[in-house]
Amino acid sequence: MSASVSNPSFHSDSSALALRRTIVSTAGWIACGIGLVLIIFPLLDIVGVVAFNGIAAINWDLFTKNTGGAGLGMANAIEGTFIITIFAMLIAVPVGVGAGIYLSEYGKNKTGSIIRFLSDVLTGTPSIVLGYFSYIVFIISFGWGFSLAAAAITIAILIVPYLARITELALQQVPNTMREAAFALGGTDATVVFKVILPAASSGVITGALLALAISVGETAPLIYTAGWSDYTWSGRFTHSPVAYLTYVIWTFIDQPDPHSHALAYAAAFLVMLVVLAINIGVRMTVKRGVK
Amino acid sequence: MKIRPFRLTVLGLSLLIPAALVAVVLFLVGYSGQAIAFNGFHFLTDVTWNLGDLYDDPVTVRGIQVPSGAEYGILVFIVGTLASSAIAILIAVPLSVGTAIFLAEAVPELERSARRSLPWLPPIRPALAMLVELVAVVPSVVFGLWGIVVLVPFLGHHISPTGNGYGLLAASIVLALMITPIIASTLYDALCQVPKENRESAFALGSTHFEVVTKAMMPMVRATLIGGIVLALGRALGETMAVLMVSGGGINILPTSLFSPISTIASFIVSQLDSAESDPTNMSVRALSQIALVLFIITLAVNAGAKLLSSGALNVRKRQ
Numbered sequence: 001m002s003a004s005v006s007n008p009s010f011h012s013d014s015s016a017l018a019l020r021r022t023i024v025s026t027a028g029w030i031a032c033g034i035g036l037v038l039i040i041f042p043l044l045d046i047v048g049v050v051a052f053n054g055i056a057a058i059n060w061d062l063f064t065k066n067t068g069g070a071g072l073g074m075a076n077a078i079e080g081t082f083i084i085t086i087f088a089m090l091i092a093v094p095v096g097v098g099a100g101i102y103l104s105e106y107g108k109n110k111t112g113s114i115i116r117f118l119s120d121v122l123t124g125t126p127s128i129v130l131g132y133f134s135y136i137v138f139i140i141s142f143g144w145g146f147s148l149a150a151a152a153i154t155i156a157i158l159i160v161p162y163l164a165r166i167t168e169l170a171l172q173q174v175p176n177t178m179r180e181a182a183f184a185l186g187g188t189d190a191t192v193v194f195k196v197i198l199p200a201a202s203s204g205v206i207t208g209a210l211l212a213l214a215i216s217v218g219e220t221a222p223l224i225y226t227a228g229w230s231d232y233t234w235s236g237r238f239t240h241s242p243v244a245y246l247t248y249v250i251w252t253f254i255d256q257p258d259p260h261s262h263a264l265a266y267a268a269a270f271l272v273m274l275v276v277l278a279i280n281i282g283v284r285m286t287v288k289r290g291v292k
Numbered sequence: 293m294k295i296r297p298f299r300l301t302v303l304g305l306s307l308l309i310p311a312a313l314v315a316v317v318l319f320l321v322g323y324s325g326q327a328i329a330f331n332g333f334h335f336l337t338d339v340t341w342n343l344g345d346l347y348d349d350p351v352t353v354r355g356i357q358v359p360s361g362a363e364y365g366i367l368v369f370i371v372g373t374l375a376s377s378a379i380a381i382l383i384a385v386p387l388s389v390g391t392a393i394f395l396a397e398a399v400p401e402l403e404r405s406a407r408r409s410l411p412w413l414p415p416i417r418p419a420l421a422m423l424v425e426l427v428a429v430v431p432s433v434v435f436g437l438w439g440i441v442v443l444v445p446f447l448g449h450h451i452s453p454t455g456n457g458y459g460l461l462a463a464s465i466v467l468a469l470m471i472t473p474i475i476a477s478t479l480y481d482a483l484c485q486v487p488k489e490n491r492e493s494a495f496a497l498g499s500t501h502f503e504v505v506t507k508a509m510m511p512m513v514r515a516t517l518i519g520g521i522v523l524a525l526g527r528a529l530g531e532t533m534a535v536l537m538v539s540g541g542g543i544n545i546l547p548t549s550l551f552s553p554i555s556t557i558a559s560f561i562v563s564q565l566d567s568a569e570s571d572p573t574n575m576s577v578r579a580l581s582q583i584a585l586v587l588f589i590i591t592l593a594v595n596a597g598a599k600l601l602s603s604g605a606l607n608v609r610k611r612q
Contacts, residue, residue, distance in 0.1 A: 025502035029398055035390020036420070039472050043427045046438045098305030106299050107306070117599075118310040124595035125316065125588060126530025128558045132584040133316045136323045140577065157312050164309060189298040218431030221532040224562055247433045251533060254437050269434050280429045284422050 047273065054270025057263035067244065067264070068231025074264055076233045078271070080244035083234055084227065085216045087152035088159065093209055096160045100167020100205075101193055107168075119161040130157055131222030138226065146228025146242035154222045159212040166211065170204020171197055207283050214279040218272055220247035246272050316588070324582035327575065330356045331364050335582060338365020340544050341560075343567055343576050350573045357573045364579040366586065371546055372554035373590075376460060376535065377528040379550075380467035385521060387468070388476035395421055395476075396483035397505050421480065428473035436537030439466045444538055452551045458540035461550040466534045471524035478520030482513040519602035526594040530587065532558040557587045 065073030099119075103112055131154055138150035174197050182192040198205065228242030235241040249268035253261040328335075330353060344362030351360045399417045407413050439462060447465075448457030486509045494508035495501075510517075540553025541563060547554050555563065561580055568576045 021500055021503070025500040028502045028506065029394070032390035032394040032398065035387045036394045036424075038387055039391050039427060039469070039476070040420070040423050042438070042469050043423060043430070045442060046430060046434065049438060049442060050434065095305050095308050098302045099309055102299075102302035102306040106302070111303075115306050115310060118313050120599065121592060121595065122309060122313045122316075124526050124530075124591055125313075126532065126558055126591055128530065128532045128561050129320075129584045129588045129591075130316065132561055132580065133319055136319050136577075136581060137315070141319075160312075161309060164306065189296055193298070214429065218429075218433070220431070220433045221558070221562060224565060247431065247533075250433045250437050251537065254440055254537075265437065269437050272431055273434055276429055276431060277426065280426060281422070284425070 047277070050266065050269045050273050053263070053266035054273075057267040058270070062264075062267055066232055067249070074244075074246070074249055074268060076230060076244040077246045077249045077268060079233050080227070080230070081217060081246040081272075083148060084151050084155060084223070084243060084245055085213060087148065088155035088216050089209070089213060091152060091156035092159045092163055092212060095156070096163025096208070096212070097167050097205060099160065099164035100171060100208075101198075103164060103168040104171035105189075105193065105197070119164055122157075123161040123165075126221075127158055127219060128221040128225075130154055131225040134222065135225035144239040146226065147237070147239040148227070148234065148241070148243050149238040151223055151227035151243060151245075154226045155216045155219060158219065158222060159215055162215065163208050163212050166208030167201075167205050170201040170208065173204065174200045203287075207287055210279045210283055214276045217275045218247065220251060223248070320581055320585040320588065324578055324585055326356050327364070327578035327582040330354065330358060330575070331579065331582065335364060335366060335579075336370065336586070337367055338363065339367050339546060340365050341368070342544075343571060346567075346571055356575075358575045359571060359573055362575060364576075364582075366557065366560075366583055368543060368546055369555050369557045369560045369583070370586070372460070372539070372542070373529055373556040373558070373587075375547060376463045376467055376539070376554060376556055377525055379460070379464035380471060380528050381521060381525055383464065383468035384472045384475060384524065388472045388474075388479060388520075389517070391424060391472065391476040392479035392483060393505055393510075395424070396480050397501065401501070421477075424473050424476055424480075426473075427469065428477075430470075432470070432531060432533040433537070435466050435470060435534040439534060439538035447551075454551055456540075456551065458538060458553060459542075459551040460539070460547050460554045463535045463539040463554060463556070464550075466538055467528045467531055470531060470534065471528050474524040474527060475517070475520045478523070479513060479517050482516040483509060486512050515601060519598050522594060522598035522601055526591050526598060529556075529594060530558055530591050531556075532562055535559045536562055557583055557590075561587075 061073040063073065063075055063078065066076045067074050068076070099115070103116060106112070107115065134150055134154040134157075138144045138153065139146060144150050178196055178200060179192060182196040187195070223245055227245055227248075229248055230242040230244045232244075234243055246268045250265050250272065253265035253268070256262070340363055342361060342363050344359030346359050348360045350357045352358075395417060399420060403413070403416050406416075443465060444457035444462050446457065447462055448455050451457075451461075452459075483505075490508055490512065491504055494504040499507065535556050536559035539555060539559060541555055541559070542553030543555055543560070545552075561583060564576070564580055568580055571577065
């Protein structure tokens with residue numbers, strides 16, 4: 001640049017360079033903006049397609065009739081997703097929150113970091129591998145058949161690492177002075193955790209549980225090998241009785257030739273998206289990137 | 293030493309996580325033992341997956357009962373998995389870099405100038421960032437539904453020479469959409485962490501805003517970006533439902549073009565449920581278990597790589 005100062009053509013040179021830099025910068029910003037549009041547009045299109053077709057397909061029969069028989073509704077799938085999620089959460093919340101308590105309160109050591117690492121490995125394991133593992137163990141080795149128990153345990157294995165991690169992060173936000181004060185008042189380990197730390201971090205823990213709930217409602221792959229499929233509502237048995245679920249309706253009914261099956265698939269997709277998006281948007285609006 | 297029942301209880305609960313992981317590995321290895329013995333290394337290099345004649349009497353090979361004519365080769369699925377994930381990464385990286393840069397740098401600027409004339413404007417950046425993150429929470433099966441009703445017909449009518457939209461490209465595009473938010477939000481967080489001094493000194497040297505981003509900020513977050521890409525790769529390799537629904541389910545033939553039908557390891561496992569159930573010798577269930585083990589090992593290696601890369605990048609990403 002210093003050489004060009006004495007150059008008589010300084011003005012034209014520098015304005016050509018400046019022009020080039022302006023053009024490159026503008027083009028760069030436009031390219032980046034296009035990237036953002038290309039990722040947000042499909043999301044809006046997905047939500048639009050699912051909502052438009054899904055709302056059109058919603059009627060009372062969906063919630064009262066089964067896919068079996070005349071095949072007018074999908075009460076069995078709605079009920080199935082509901083009970084799989086409930087039982088998975090019943091297993092996963094105590095384990096996940098307990099593990100999170102250990103990692104946050106007593107896990108600043110070798111054991112803690114090994115558990116943390118293996119928990120990350122489990123999070124990274126494809127859900128179909130977990131589903132196939134459950135198939136080998138529960139369906140074949142234990143002889144349970146496609147069943148609620150196998151499905152709920154599989155989903156629980158899937159969501160426990162998330163719960164543990166989010167619980168740990170939430171408990172870490174509680175200031176140490178609160179722990180010290182509670183111990184100084186003579187609190188035992190259990191009272192300090194249950195009466196002081198967990199209540200102080202409850203919003204974070206509830207956030208984690210809700211996100212885990214959203215994951216379990218939206219999962220498909222691990223259920224195919226564990227829940228099976230049933231055209232009728234749950235028999236009330238934990239083993240030897242397959243269960244229906246909503247994501248299966250989306251997967252299989254969209255490939256059927258008749259418009260009625262398509263309507264069921266869209267309605268199922270609408271319900272699943274409603275739950276998943278409501279939870280995720282709600283959590284993000286209230287937490288505002290606090291726990292992450 | 294004092295026994296502390298509460299600490300032991302929560303330790304016990306947290307040990308269930310490693311226990312589950314160990315059980316997954318042990319059961320997959322144990323159950324696929326006979327399949328590993330029967331298949332040997334051909335498993336990884338053979339193109340043909342043939343369940344054999346399930347109604348004929350089983351034959352005994354090297355002391356293992358298998359259906360007559362059965363052979364199990366998964367090269368096609370390994371190639372399908374790697375090809376679809378690689379193309380997905382190729383699509384996703386530019387998209388997510390653009391998205392992250394735009395969100396981190398351009399949107400605040402635009403917001404500032406817009407607010408001058410429209411002071412009541414609500415904050416735009418958090419809303420856009422949330423939209424990007426929401427892409428990551430859409431269930432896989434809903435992506436598959438969208439793929440079938442929107443993407444595949446579009447590819448079939450406008451792009452594919454054969455008029456059939458199902459195949460490698462459709463699978464890669466859906467995968468790219470699913471992993472872009474992972475890379476974009478990792479990079480976005482890192483860009484927001486770049487120290488103010490670095491940006492300001494680049495501005496002081498007379499750089500345009502875009503040059504500040506590409507020449508001063510991006511080099512600082514390169515390690516984080518690579519870590520995010522590898523993490524996304526791990527997700528893409530194991531993705532099941534969306535790929536299954538749009539990939540065309542090709543078996544026993546290697547893909548030759550972007551529109552060849554493919555299967556990935558994960559989608560093939562799902563599609564084989566019925567045939568595995570009907571094998572009297574149980575050999576196909578064992579072979580599928582061996583496939584699941586291969587997928588587990590691949591994703592484990594990739595995720596371990598991501599972990600190593602992101603731990604090396606901590607000097608930029610440190611938060612607390």
